[in-house]
Amino acid sequence: MHIRNRFTLISSLIFGIIFTLAAVFIYWMFRQNAQRQLYKDLQKTCLISGIYYLEKDELTLNEHKQIKVQFEHLIQESMVAVIDMEDRIRYGSLVDEDNITQELLEEIRQRKQLSFHSEDFFYYGMFYHDNQGDFVVIVKESGQQFFNLMWQLAIVLLSVLGIGLMSIILLSIALSKIAYRPIRKVIEEVNTRNHENLTGSIPYSNTNDEIQELIESYNKLLSRVDNVFSAQKNFINYVSHEFKTPLTASAVGLEVFLQKERTNLEYQSMAQQTLENIYQLEGILTNLKLLAGVQSSPEARKTIRIDEILWAVIDQSTERYNVPVRVDMQVDDYQLLEVNGAETQLHIAFTNLIENAIKYSEEKPIDILFSEENNHLKILVIDYGKGILKEDLPFIKNAFYRGKNSRHIPGSGIGLSLTDLIFKHHNITLDIIPSSKGTKVTLTFPNKL
Numbered sequence: 001m002h003i004r005n006r007f008t009l010i011s012s013l014i015f016g017i018i019f020t021l022a023a024v025f026i027y028w029m030f031r032q033n034a035q036r037q038l039y040k041d042l043q044k045t046c047l048i049s050g051i052y053y054l055e056k057d058e059l060t061l062n063e064h065k066q067i068k069v070q071f072e073h074l075i076q077e078s079m080v081a082v083i084d085m086e087d088r089i090r091y092g093s094l095v096d097e098d099n100i101t102q103e104l105l106e107e108i109r110q111r112k113q114l115s116f117h118s119e120d121f122f123y124y125g126m127f128y129h130d131n132q133g134d135f136v137v138i139v140k141e142s143g144q145q146f147f148n149l150m151w152q153l154a155i156v157l158l159s160v161l162g163i164g165l166m167s168i169i170l171l172s173i174a175l176s177k178i179a180y181r182p183i184r185k186v187i188e189e190v191n192t193r194n195h196e197n198l199t200g201s202i203p204y205s206n207t208n209d210e211i212q213e214l215i216e217s218y219n220k221l222l223s224r225v226d227n228v229f230s231a232q233k234n235f236i237n238y239v240s241h242e243f244k245t246p247l248t249a250s251a252v253g254l255e256v257f258l259q260k261e262r263t264n265l266e267y268q269s270m271a272q273q274t275l276e277n278i279y280q281l282e283g284i285l286t287n288l289k290l291l292a293g294v295q296s297s298p299e300a301r302k303t304i305r306i307d308e309i310l311w312a313v314i315d316q317s318t319e320r321y322n323v324p325v326r327v328d329m330q331v332d333d334y335q336l337l338e339v340n341g342a343e344t345q346l347h348i349a350f351t352n353l354i355e356n357a358i359k360y361s362e363e364k365p366i367d368i369l370f371s372e373e374n375n376h377l378k379i380l381v382i383d384y385g386k387g388i389l390k391e392d393l394p395f396i397k398n399a400f401y402r403g404k405n406s407r408h409i410p411g412s413g414i415g416l417s418l419t420d421l422i423f424k425h426h427n428i429t430l431d432i433i434p435s436s437k438g439t440k441v442t443l444t445f446p447n448k449l
Helices: 003-054 061-077 104-113 145-180 181-191 211-255 264-296 304-318 343-359 389-395 416-426
Strands: 076-085 089-092 113-117 119-132 133-142 302-305 324-330 338-341 364-372 376-383 429-433 438-444
Touching: 003 061, 003 076, 003 113, 003 119, 003 133, 003 145, 104 113, 104 119, 104 133, 145 181, 181 211, 181 343, 181 389, 211 264, 302 343, 304 324, 304 343, 304 364, 304 376, 324 429, 343 364, 343 376, 343 416, 343 438, 389 429, 416 429
Parallel strands: 324 364
Antiparallel strands: 076 089, 076 133, 113 119, 119 133, 302 338, 364 376, 376 438, 429 438
């Protein structure tokens, strides 16, 4: 069942139950009040009847006339019986009544008053003490008017209930169509996507509701899917290119080598070249394993000094590259230099970061600045080379991506993405700021508080 139909069914069912309970409650309350009022009127009639028949000898003529007027007015739709202690009807027109039994009369004498009803009539009985003796006064009145009134009320309530339920169903259908119209648009938009336009974001209005949150989440998912597709595409291009070069070089060399007999020196040269190609392939595989390893099996952590790791990386890099590295330490609280992390991973990340700066510096010096800001450690790595093109900046952290102005520089396109991944695992923020004269990389460490 569609959510829209389920919403209509549930809302109609809930309001239907509420309206039904309300109608039943109204009917029950009205019936109870009407019946209570009817018995109250019968009680008054019963009392007036007793006074009219039994107090005539004790009232003045004028008082009795007033009682007679009330009696004649009240007794129009009622019948009265005044019964003595021998169960004989002394006064009134209520005779041959099957519902008035000896047991009933005894119950009235014991309880002093009693109200009851049959299928068609209402009764009220009262024990009346007089100077002539003790009597039971019973008044009987037809219930036809009461039952007609209850039937009319039931018809009105059922009609209102039926109209209300139909209105609720129609209104729920209309509201569900309006409420789920944005979802329907999203479904239609998603159904139009294929491999050609899969990564395009879905447009939405700024409604600040759950629909907007859903579309934003879906757009974020599309962005991540796009990144995965781009990474896969770059991975295929990277592997095909990087593997093809050493494999082709080895294959061509071996083919040429097999054309004629070679000297021992040529054999050694060929073996050395093939071995270098194998090492290159091994390095590519090592980088891929490192990237996968950081994502799947994190290294055990311990407290380490960032400056010690960085000094070790600088010593290692300056031995390999003839580029000076200048370090400026402006940290007063040396506890900021202590980080709980994976030493090997951080060593790899800083090695990639420093060697990238050296490779793209065009043999100009590298500056590294340690500073503290709002109880955060910050490290700024600056090179003064060609920098990063603006169109490459959004993708520079993606795996296997290489900037347009760095194609001639040896590299795999894995280093920076691996570095960023390691820093993220350590809650270290890596920001890249390109400029006309080189690149600035800022590392912001977590707050020590």
